[in-house]
Amino acid sequence: MPTDFLAQYQPNATTTLALWYIQHFEKQGTWQKDFAFEKKLRDCQLDYTLGSLKRIDELLAQIRRLKPNPDTFFQHANHQVFLFTVAFYCGEVRGRLFQAAPVWYTWQEFTHQDADLIAQYPHSLDYQFVCALPDSAPFFPIQVILSRLFDDEPAQTLHAAVVGLQAACADDEVLPDTPPHNLRINMHEQLTHTPIEFLPYLQMLPPTSLYGDDLMAQIRALPTLYTKGRVVWAALVNADNRLLEYGETGASRAQIIYDPTGRTSVAQLDGFAEQFYQYQQDNPSLPNDKNELFTPVPSEISHMPLLAGSLWVWRPHLPNGMLTLPVFPILIADNVNAATVLPAKYWSDTAWYAKWLQQQAELNEQQSKEPRSSQETTYAFEHLLRQQPDFWINFHELMSPQAESLPDLGTQPRHHPVVPHESDQRFIQLCRADAMMTYPRVRERRPSMRKVFECAKQIQQHDTSETFENDVQMYAKLRLLDWQNLLAEVAEPYPKARPLPKVAAVLQRDKLGAAHVAKLVDFLQEQRFAHQNTTAMLYLSYLYYSGKLVPQFILEAEGSLKQAYALGDYRATKWLAEMLLLAPERTAALLADEVDNQALELEQAYRAAKAAGTFDYDEDEFIKQKQLFIYDPFAQLEWVRRLLYRATEQGHPSAKQRLHELIAEDRLPETASEMRFTDVNEWLMAHFNYQPDDFKLIYD
Numbered sequence: 001m002p003t004d005f006l007a008q009y010q011p012n013a014t015t016t017l018a019l020w021y022i023q024h025f026e027k028q029g030t031w032q033k034d035f036a037f038e039k040k041l042r043d044c045q046l047d048y049t050l051g052s053l054k055r056i057d058e059l060l061a062q063i064r065r066l067k068p069n070p071d072t073f074f075q076h077a078n079h080q081v082f083l084f085t086v087a088f089y090c091g092e093v094r095g096r097l098f099q100a101a102p103v104w105y106t107w108q109e110f111t112h113q114d115a116d117l118i119a120q121y122p123h124s125l126d127y128q129f130v131c132a133l134p135d136s137a138p139f140f141p142i143q144v145i146l147s148r149l150f151d152d153e154p155a156q157t158l159h160a161a162v163v164g165l166q167a168a169c170a171d172d173e174v175l176p177d178t179p180p181h182n183l184r185i186n187m188h189e190q191l192t193h194t195p196i197e198f199l200p201y202l203q204m205l206p207p208t209s210l211y212g213d214d215l216m217a218q219i220r221a222l223p224t225l226y227t228k229g230r231v232v233w234a235a236l237v238n239a240d241n242r243l244l245e246y247g248e249t250g251a252s253r254a255q256i257i258y259d260p261t262g263r264t265s266v267a268q269l270d271g272f273a274e275q276f277y278q279y280q281q282d283n284p285s286l287p288n289d290k291n292e293l294f295t296p297v298p299s300e301i302s303h304m305p306l307l308a309g310s311l312w313v314w315r316p317h318l319p320n321g322m323l324t325l326p327v328f329p330i331l332i333a334d335n336v337n338a339a340t341v342l343p344a345k346y347w348s349d350t351a352w353y354a355k356w357l358q359q360q361a362e363l364n365e366q367q368s369k370e371p372r373s374s375q376e377t378t379y380a381f382e383h384l385l386r387q388q389p390d391f392w393i394n395f396h397e398l399m400s401p402q403a404e405s406l407p408d409l410g411t412q413p414r415h416h417p418v419v420p421h422e423s424d425q426r427f428i429q430l431c432r433a434d435a436m437m438t439y440p441r442v443r444e445r446r447p448s449m450r451k452v453f454e455c456a457k458q459i460q461q462h463d464t465s466e467t468f469e470n471d472v473q474m475y476a477k478l479r480l481l482d483w484q485n486l487l488a489e490v491a492e493p494y495p496k497a498r499p500l501p502k503v504a505a506v507l508q509r510d511k512l513g514a515a516h517v518a519k520l521v522d523f524l525q526e527q528r529f530a531h532q533n534t535t536a537m538l539y540l541s542y543l544y545y546s547g548k549l550v551p552q553f554i555l556e557a558e559g560s561l562k563q564a565y566a567l568g569d570y571r572a573t574k575w576l577a578e579m580l581l582l583a584p585e586r587t588a589a590l591l592a593d594e595v596d597n598q599a600l601e602l603e604q605a606y607r608a609a610k611a612a613g614t615f616d617y618d619e620d621e622f623i624k625q626k627q628l629f630i631y632d633p634f635a636q637l638e639w640v641r642r643l644l645y646r647a648t649e650q651g652h653p654s655a656k657q658r659l660h661e662l663i664a665e666d667r668l669p670e671t672a673s674e675m676r677f678t679d680v681n682e683w684l685m686a687h688f689n690y691q692p693d694d695f696k697l698i699y700d
Contacts, residue, residue, distance in 0.1 A: 018088040033077030051171030053159040087141040091131030101181035181262035182230040196410030200391035212530025221338040223405035229331035234258040235273035380424030404515035440555035534569035570650035577643035605692040
């Protein structure tokens with residue numbers, strides 16, 4: 001049976017008490033009961049050197065020479081403050097020397113672990129506080145201090161007791177900081193045991209709304225968090241209500257607090273989270289620094305170095321897909337200002353995991369059911385991967401982390417077969433669908449890519465032996481299109497968008513690894529959504545139109561192109577004209593919104609005329625005629641002409657020349673054969689044979 005790492009060597013309240021004593025002394029705080037020998041102790045310079053222990057030994061010797069009464073000396077509260085401060089300091093020095101975070105226990109906590117300890121360590125002042133280090137005998141600093149003060153022949157100095165058999169350093173050398181108290185799980189080892197086919201379980205798909213958000217730092221940090229991360233407890237401060245509701249499937253943000261040193265107990269973290277929530281409610285005008293994902297919790301809430309911030313919660317990483325308990329393990333890493341929920345797979349053998357599921361079962365009034373039947377995600381996800389190995393099909397370039405970022409994944413795989421419930425697997429599928437829904441590709445009905453490749457090959461070979469559907473031919477033509485002129489335009493300086501020369505250079509390469517492709521797409525998406533960079537939009541449009549490096553998705557390409565066009569980029573305007581020439585069947589997808597906007601004023605005028613009894617307006621026929629206009633081949637050619645004129649007016653240096661080329665090649669008529677092809681309003685008024693008195697056409 002695996003060790004329950006969430007139950008062993010846990011931080012506790014006594015540890016935070018010990019740290020409070022030391023910090024309060026260092027900050028020269030005031031003491032309710034005064035502080036005996038405070039000045040003399042400060043003269044000892046508690047600077048975390050071994051020399052400071054020798055100075056404390058000398059102070060104890062001075063006090064000893066005063067012949068204090070052992071029966072009454074520590075009945076005085078100010079003497080107790082002195083005793084506890086020295087004891088806690090010595091234990092923390094020992095922790096620095098051994099490079100391990102001490103866990104402090106009261107005598108009751110210590111003996112509660114094993115009843116046999118009571119006989120060995122009777123309840124007395126000697127054993128009131130116990131300093132525990134992993135893989136080391138318990139240390140009783142008060143016992144040593146009392147011996148130094150009252151025994152006729154003290155067994156050892158405080159210095160000797162702290163150092164023990166550990167290799168000592170120079171007396172004036174400041175010992176390195178105490179390392180964090182991490183929950184005892186080795187993530188690198190866990191990754192080696194995770195079968196490589198479970199990579200999709202570890203991955204996250206950011207919604208488009210996350211680009212430009214500070215939480216993208218978490219998505220990008222996942223490789224580091226998985227490979228170099230350590231596990232600490234976090235407590236929930238606040239969350240989107242949907243994360244608390246059974247059956248919801250959308251990922252969302254949650255605000256947490258955690259102790260990066262790992263030395264704050266679960267119960268205390270939970271309490272501090274409640275206090276911090278109230279603190280924010282009482283101080284609504286507090287600045288929210290979007291440049292920092294996690295920031296320090298105010299010291300008035302806790303003396304511990306707590307951090308507060310948000311993380312993106314991907315539901316399948318929770319035992320039941322929701323925040324049932326307010327405290328949970330997270331992954332953090334040094335020098336990384338981000339965190340993520342420790343995927344539930346890695347704590348599925350713990351009592352906390354079972355408590356999580358049981359709590360939800362009780363909330364659902366399902367006490368009679370086995371805990372694992374309460375929407376459990378961990379094993380359901382693994383089982384689903386065996387049925388659908390390509391879990392994130394068509395989204396690989398957007399996923400984090402990429403396989404290359406986890407080189408040790410699955411090098412020593414272990415499998416734990418568990419039969420999940422069908423409802424659990426359905427929940428995972430819904431979570432995936434929810435994650436994908438912000439990307440246009442989910443609405444795209446692509447033809448078989450095998451047929452697209454065959455069609456492209458046939459076009460290249462001028463082979464007409466097989467006939468392909470129109471949509472197959474369109475995808476194939478886009479893959480074969482010579483994009484060099486368009487790419488050259490995007491690479492040229494454009495006054496309203498940041499140039500991206502490194503992207504231009506990367507796209508000249510024939511091959512790029514999956515991790516590099518993911519970084520490229522991530523960068524372009526960030527530029528697109530966070531910075532409204534139309535150059536990035538056009539590069540994304542090229543990638544998805546052509547299928548170079550990424551899966552070919554026309555809706556993704558059109559979404560980026562339309563966004564750049566709406567922002568007035570003359571390159572996008574000309575590019576749009578070129579796309580209409582190549583694939584006129586995409587006119588509706590590209591320009592339907594613009595046609596609707598152009599016809600809106602006429603539609604309102606027709607409705608007003610109908611209300612006045614001057615025109616028999618048929619709304620269904622109006623909608624039908626707008627569609628007919630969009631799909632009319634002569635109107636489509638006029639759209640090309642209009643877009644090239646518009647690009648010229650916007651400042652495009654070669655759009656006018658391109659227009660003349662198309663006319664010279666007989667791909668565009670010199671003028672429209674009928675006015676109704678030039679504008680949707682002309683089309684509609686010609687069809688209905690009615691022009692409102694106050695309606696005027698405005699041509700661009």
